[in-house]
Amino acid sequence: MEFYQYVFEAMRMIIVISAVTVQWFGVIASLKWIWKNWFIIVVIVTWNVIATLGWIWKHRFSYMVETPEPIAEGNQEPVDVDASTSSAPRWKHDVFLSFRGVDARKGIASEIYYRLQTRKGIKIFMDDPDLQVGNVISPTLLTAIKESRFAIIVLSPNYASSTWCLEELRYICECMKEDEDRILPLFYYVNPTDVRYQKSSFGDAFTKHENSGRYGLEEMRQWRAALNKVANFSGWDTKNYKTERALLDAVEETVCDKLRATELELKMSIGGFEVFEATKQAIDQVMNALKDNEATTIGVYGMGGVGKTTMVNYVGVQAQENRLFDKVILAVVSQNPDLMKIQQTFAEMLGFELKEKTEIVRARELKKKIMRGTRILIILDDIWKRIEFSDIGIPSHNDLQRCNSKVLLTTRKLDVCRSMDCHANIRLNILSEKDSRSLFVKEARKYPLDKSSNFYDVASEVARECAGLPIALIAVARALRGEGLDRWKEAARRLKASQPPVLEAEEDVFKCIKLSYDYLKSDVSKSCFLLCCLFPEDYDIPIEYLLNYGIGKGMFQDSDMLDARATTNSAVKALKDSSLLLDSRHDVCVRMHDVIRDMAILISLSEDGPRFLVKVGCELKNWPRIDARKGYSAISLMKNKICKLPEELGIQNIKLVGESKYQDGSCN
Missing domain, CATH: 3.40.50.300 (P-loop containing nucleotide triphosphate hydrolases)
Structure with missing residues (x-):
């Protein structure tokens, strides 16, 4: 029914009531009596008008949805069917958990909540088990659905017996219709076909709803459509897992992967x-x-x-x-x-x-x-x-x-x-001198640094030499962590006197990365740092490869395999602590920023460097000509199309050759 029809109905009621009132007073009293008792008449008419306006106000939005409100069942509450489309300001929850309380609250739902929220820190919305029947919680739930990135629907045998659950599912499908990958069904000891076509317990539930006479045909049609839709989505089915533990492992892995692919990965990166x-x-x-x-x-x-x-x-x-x-x-x-x-x-x-x-x-x-x-x-x-x-x-x-x-x-x-x-x-401009100093002292763990401190002027001088580049500021600051004033002054002097063999636009970065490299406390750390530049840009570098290359270079001649692996892991940790290496998406790999990689190649070619030839991803089909007089100790030709090595390299000091074997750029 349209809104104007309600207005018309209200006006008709006022006219009828007024007509009856006039007729009544015309029969039982004269105009004189009416005149004497005008106050009573005004009160009666006013009361009728107020009652009518109250009726209009109460039903002002009912023209939007013609279905009655679902009745609370079990331990769950009625849902307000007002499908307002106003968007929440942000994702407040990662996952909205929909389930039938009597089937799942103390079992699978609690386990999912524990796995994701308690162990992984993923924000889960799960309704309060202490809510009493009759409490009006629908606005809270509707808002929670809107503010959730994903929804897990635990479709258990008695799910459809709750009209509360059915209405919640309908609203989830409505809110997430533009991106249905956000809906993740879990078929918990039910057959997806029974859900899709409402058979077995789902069919019995709808028979009861129909026989009750409390729900309209359109309302039940929408519930059936929601079940049919969600049954076609990719999810989890208990029959595909040997144990519930295996099922929970799969749920945890899928949700983490979906979140990692979006916000979690971005948050980790910043x-x-x-x-x-x-x-x-x-x-x-x-x-x-x-x-x-x-x-x-x-x-x-x-x-x-x-x-x-x-x-x-x-x-x-x-x-x-x-x-x-x-x-x-x-x-x-x-x-x-x-x-x-x-x-x-x-x-x-x-x-x-x-x-x-x-x-x-x-x-x-x-x-x-x-x-x-x-x-x-x-x-x-x-x-x-x-x-x-x-x-x-x-x-x-x-x-x-x-x-x-x-x-x-x-x-x-x-x-x-x-x-x-x-x-x-x-x-994106470089940092101001003030912000450069602020970032530098923070990363050097000297923050806050008072102007009266002996370190203040030196910190300003060092930060100025880093030219407002965060990558250089952080690398130098971490190299000076825990060092005394003399070491800081030495760093400032070396940065000023540095004459890097690079273009003017890159010299500030080079001298800063070179200083951070020089301040590494072990030769193994320095060697691992330079070995990383042999790999392609943005490559997930397996730590095991660094170990193998280190063995090839003769870095662990006096160590057994166990000690060599431990030393490599310690070196990688030191490099990450110095911001010379980055975490990878894989625990067994590391990454190198492309700017630092460029500087590492230049360091290897410097006067006292080991001299690396790096021609990665150049679409080479044949082995390149190499000047033997350059004295290269390593050659990297990864991600090229070279089919075979030459019969003779013609290079005396060569210890490593990285050819085009690794094509996928991934961590294996």
């Missing part, structure tokens, strides 16, 4: 990110561009090591928490783009598998997946030259607008932003 003035300005500009309906491609450019990657990761987290986007996906492009790897990364983050083998077909499937979704922020990090979105599978400008999605890219050059037809080109 670590203790601190917003300084330069980054704040750029962040504000990027956020404004992301809110601009006309802009679909936003470019961020700035010097290597200035913090572009960390900043866009931070922006991704903020954009997702503020509900600008439902998903954020990120891939590193680098100097030699591996399109299949980029496509695979995006597919994993979107929660599906690319089975096709050719780039063209994979791009087509990826584009379909992105277009089927909505509000996806696609981050392309470290672009060096123009790359066609269509080659990856990223939709065009018009298609991105249709699905409310955008691309955010980072590069070192403004020209690349222009070549990519960015609608906004945003520069």
Whole structure:
């Protein structure tokens, strides 16, 4: 019934009541009596008007939903069926847990809650078991569903007997209809076919609902449609697992993978990110561009090591928490783009598998997946030259607008932003002298540093030499942790006197990384650091490979295998503590920032370096010509297309040769 019909009905009631009142007083009293008792008449008429207005107010929104409110059953409460579409300000919960209390609260639901919330720190919304029947909790639950990134539906034998559960499921499907990958069904000792077609216990439950006469046909149709829809989603089925423990392991792994592919991975990548003035300005500009309906491609450019990657990761987290986007996906492009790897990364983050083998077909499937979704922020990090979105599978400008999605890219050059037809080109500047000093003393663990301290002037001098580049500031600061004033003064002197063999634009970074390298306390740490530059950019470097290469270089001649492995692990830890290496997505691997990798190659080629020849990902088909007089001790030709080694290398001091054996760029 439409709202105006209710208004018409109310007016009709007022007229009828007034007519009856007039007729009544006309019969029992004269006009004189009415005149004498006018006050009583006013009271009666006023009471009728108030009662009518109250009736209108009470039913003012009932025209939106014609179904009666579900009745509370078991230990769960009625749901308000007002499907308001106002969006919450941020994702408050990672997972909303929907279940039938009598079937699952003390069993599978509690175990899922313990595994995810208690052990993994994943935010789970699970209704309060102490709520009494009749308490009005529906607004809380509706808000919780809206503010949850995923929903796990525990479909147990008695699930459909609760109209509360059915209405909750209907609302979940309504809220998440634009991205149904967020709904994760768990078929808990029920057959998915019985859920889909409402057979067995699900059919019996609907028979009872129909016979009760309390629910309308349209309402039950919506419940059936929700069950049919969720039964077609990919989830977990108890019959596929030998034990409940194995089932819970699978649930935990899937949820963690889905979250890791989005917010968890981004949050890990920003670590203790601190917003300084330069980054704040750029962040504000990027956020404004992301809110601009006309802009679909936003470019961020700035010097290597200035913090572009960390900043866009931070922006991704903020954009997702503020509900600008439902998903954020990120891939590193680098100097030699591996399109299949980029496509695979995006597919994993979107929660599906690319089975096709050719780039063209994979791009087509990826584009379909992105277009089927909505509000996806696609981050392309470290672009060096123009790359066609269509080659990856990223939709065009018009298609991105249709699905409310955008691309955010980072590069070192403004020209690349222009070549990519960015609608906004945003520069990330270096840190101010004040912010540089602040970051430096914090990383050196001298914070807060009073101006009267002997370290203050030296800290300012060292920070100034790092040229406002966070990567250089952090590397030098961590090298000086725990060192005395004399060591700090020596560092300042060496930075000033340094004459690096690099271009002017890179000399500040080089001298800072070189100082941090020189301050490493063990030769094994220095050797492991340089060995890492033999691998491709953004490569997950297996620590075991560093051990094997170290053995090949003769680093552990006086150690057995156990000691050599322990020494390698200690060296890797020292390098990570110095910010010369980064954590990988895999526990047994490490990564090296591309700027630091460039500097490591230069260090290896310096006067006292071991001299490495690195030609990675250059599309080489034949063994390159190598000047034997250069005295190279290691050659890396990974990710090329060289089929065989030459019969003779013609190099006397060579100890390592890394050829194109490792093609996938992954940690095996």
